Amino acid sequence: MDALSGLLSGFSIALQPINVGLALGGVGVGTFVGMLPGIGPINAIAILIPVIFAAGMPPESALILLVGIYYGSQYGNSISTILLNVPGTASAVVTAIDGHAMTRDGRSGPALAISAIASFVGGTLSIFGLVLFAPLLAAWAIRFGPAEYFALMIFAFSALSSFAGGSLVRALASTGFGLWLATVGLDPNSAIPRYTFGQLQLLDGMDFVVVTIGLFAVSEVFQLLEETDRGQEAAAAIGRVAVSTKELALTGWTMLRGSVLGFLVGVLPGAGGTIASFLAYSTEERMAGRSGRFGQGDIRGVAAPESANNAAANGALIPLLTLGVPGSGTTAVLLGALLGLGVTPGPLLLEEQPDLFWGLAASMYVGNAFLLLLNLPLVGVFVKALQVPRWILIPSVAALAFVAVYAVNGSAFDLVLMTAFGAVGYLMRIFGFPLAPVVLGLVLGPLMEKNLRRAMALSGGEWGVLFDSPIAITLWAMAAASLLVPTLLRRWTRELVETTPEEGL
Amino acid sequence: MTEPPGDAVTTPTGTGPASTDDGDASRAAGAGPSGSGADRLVGGALLVGGIATGLEATTFDVAFLTDPVGPKALPLFVAVTLALAGASMLARPREGVGLPPRSAAIRMAGAAGAFLIYAAVLPWIGFYLATTLVVAALAVLYRGPAKGGLAAGLVLTTVLWLLFVILLALPLPVGELWTR
Known part of the structure; x- marks a missing residue:
């Protein structure tokens, strides 16, 4: 009942012309950037943040736009995955298997259509989950004290490090690097400078927009230079973007199962779309048994991961909004944006700013409907963008990144920092360090330190306070399990490990 | 004006002169996949960087503590994480890092x-x-x-x-x- 009335009030916000426009703009930009190499959701969001701040957009509108990009890019990413077999993020790797196989069979039309429909199903069902579960989690989290928050953040770090793909040691080093960056600048409690190297510009600390754009966008500009020696792939011609009712009937349950699974996995920090799409795919493959043609262009092999990763993306918004603790690089950037807009996500958000939460949820229905309606007829237009030569596309992306970074403080020093982080990000990529934990560490680090110091101040310096409540102990246990379980799982199943290093889920 | 790019990854502290060049050196010298040498360099740089981070953290002294933890705790935790990760990479370096041509x-x-x-x-x-x-x-x-x-x-x-x-x-x- 509550959720229903909340949603109704949310629609009164989401249906305001400006917000409809922003939802449409968000999913449009999201589809576009999700498809192109070099940008991806995390960069698109980071690049837009200074613009949004400068434009003085109200928080609910800003959030509608940013989240539109966030879930729109999930779909855009599938377009290039299906047509060109170049999964831009790890969560699309599974889609590539059957999606590209369908393209080779000349069935790219149905593949794109089912991807749009599955994304829509996963997206809309998970918004349902969002409005049902977020209030419950918020009501529970209201009892969290600083010690519980500290433990929760440790869990977020350990889970992301553990699921980031590749080596746990390197992921932990990435997290440590991010936390170190968070300490740069004046310590808020004692006002002593930490790791500023005597640079006045560093007293204010590292801006997450500068770091994110450097690590992700600029390093991608470097990385793609390496690939220019290879030719640019041409996208195959697309047939009619539609599915038959038979195909729809075949994939109906697949999409439902994928959505539920994806949502549940998405709520957990760290796991996100990659794990969700792998699990959904392997579940369907097993259930189909001999009747399936998985790996050779089975349409269910597209429907399953597509519904799962969209549902997971929305599920990941729950811990962000109700606990204020993101579980991925991209949601960490969203948290940074919210904090910059003067919104502190957490259990009180629903009570104190119901318009923000319900308006966002309602706008996600609007945005997902736009995605489906626009993409079925317009996918051919979007694909044209894949034909723009790299030498125009990448420098343009770089110039956008420069403007955004410069707009943060109006300082050229930030451009130097950005370049440095670009080089760092490139080296991290080739040496197998995941980038997302750096952003999470940078954004969450100050909050983690604040909660630690608050908990210790309350206890008078007694460290036992961190393990004093059942909730805290549970969270510590979950943190430990998230580090140990995947390592053990890897011993048994080689499959899950074979993910490419993730790029900001 | 600032440290050379590539410094911050290998030595988050930027204080260890030995490690400052690691990133750039391995990149400039790199032609094709390498053995475990480059990875060992990064591990060593992380270890040195972690130790330097920790040493620097011990200088964060405040006259009177406003809270029992103080500004040292998180940096020390970070320092230990980085140093342990570096040591682990040194012990078990990865072969064939894809250095650019x-x-x-x-x-x-x-x-x-x-x-x-x-x-x-x-x-x-x-x-x-x-x-x-x-x-x-x-x-x-x-x-x-x-x-x-x-x-x-x-x-x-x-x-x-x-x-x-x-x-x-x-x-x-x-x-x-x-x-x-």
Whole structure:
């Protein structure tokens, strides 16, 4: 009942012309950037943040736009995955298997259509989950004290490090690097400078927009230079973007199962779309048994991961909004944006700013409907963008990144920092360090330190306070399990490990 | 002005001179996949960086503590994490890190140089000229035609001007050279 009335009030916000426009703009930009190499959701969001701040957009509108990009890019990413077999993020790797196989069979039309429909199903069902579960989690989290928050953040770090793909040691080093960056600048409690190297510009600390754009966008500009020696792939011609009712009937349950699974996995920090799409795919493959043609262009092999990763993306918004603790690089950037807009996500958000939460949820229905309606007829237009030569596309992306970074403080020093982080990000990529934990560490680090110091101040310096409540102990246990379980799982199943290093889920 | 790019990854503290060059050295020397040497260098740099981070953290003394933990705790925790990760990489380095081929590495260095020059001249020659030039330079590095790159730069700069200055009323630096 509550959720229903909340949603109704949310629609009164989401249906305001400006917000409809922003939802449409968000999913449009999201589809576009999700498809192109070099940008991806995390960069698109980071690049837009200074613009949004400068434009003085109200928080609910800003959030509608940013989240539109966030879930729109999930779909855009599938377009290039299906047509060109170049999964831009790890969560699309599974889609590539059957999606590209369908393209080779000349069935790219149905593949794109089912991807749009599955994304829509996963997206809309998970918004349902969002409005049902977020209030419950918020009501529970209201009892969290600083010690519980500290433990929760440790869990977020350990889970992301553990699921980031590749080596746990390197992921932990990435997290440590991010936390170190968070300490740069004046310590808020004692006002002593930490790791500023005597640079006045560093007293204010590292801006997450500068770091994110450097690590992700600029390093991608470097990385793609390496690939220019290879030719640019041409996208195959697309047939009619539609599915038959038979195909729809075949994939109906697949999409439902994928959505539920994806949502549940998405709520957990760290796991996100990659794990969700792998699990959904392997579940369907097993259930189909001999009747399936998985790996050779089975349409269910597209429907399953597509519904799962969209549902997971929305599920990941729950811990962000109700606990204020993101579980991925991209949601960490969203948290940074919210904090910059003067919104502190957490259990009180629903009570104190119901318009923000319900308006966002309602706008996600609007945005997902736009995605489906626009993409079925317009996918051919979007694909044209894949034909723009790299030498125009990448420098343009770089110039956008420069403007955004410069707009943060109006300082050229930030451009130097950005370049440095670009080089760092490139080296991290080739040496197998995941980038997302750096952003999470940078954004969450100050909050983690604040909660630690608050908990210790309350206890008078007694460290036992961190393990004093059942909730805290549970969270510590979950943190430990998230580090140990995947390592053990890897011993048994080689499959899950074979993910490419993730790029900001 | 600041430390060379590539410093922060290997030595988050930037205090260890031995490790400052690691990133750049391995990149410049890199041609094709390497053995475990490059990975060992990174591990060593992390170890040294972690130790330096920890040493620096011990100097964060405040006259009277406002809270029992103080400004040292998180940096020390970070220092231990980095040092342990570095030590573990040293012990078990990874083979065959995909270092870029020499020609790509040179073009990457060119791009980084172009970005730094851009940052240096931006306040001076202004956003419009600097951005047009940096887009053209990048286009050439991406093996595009020089004239086409210049044209792309002009078009893009115009679009950005329309977007930021006209639509959003966000001023972009015009350049001291022209306003003086």
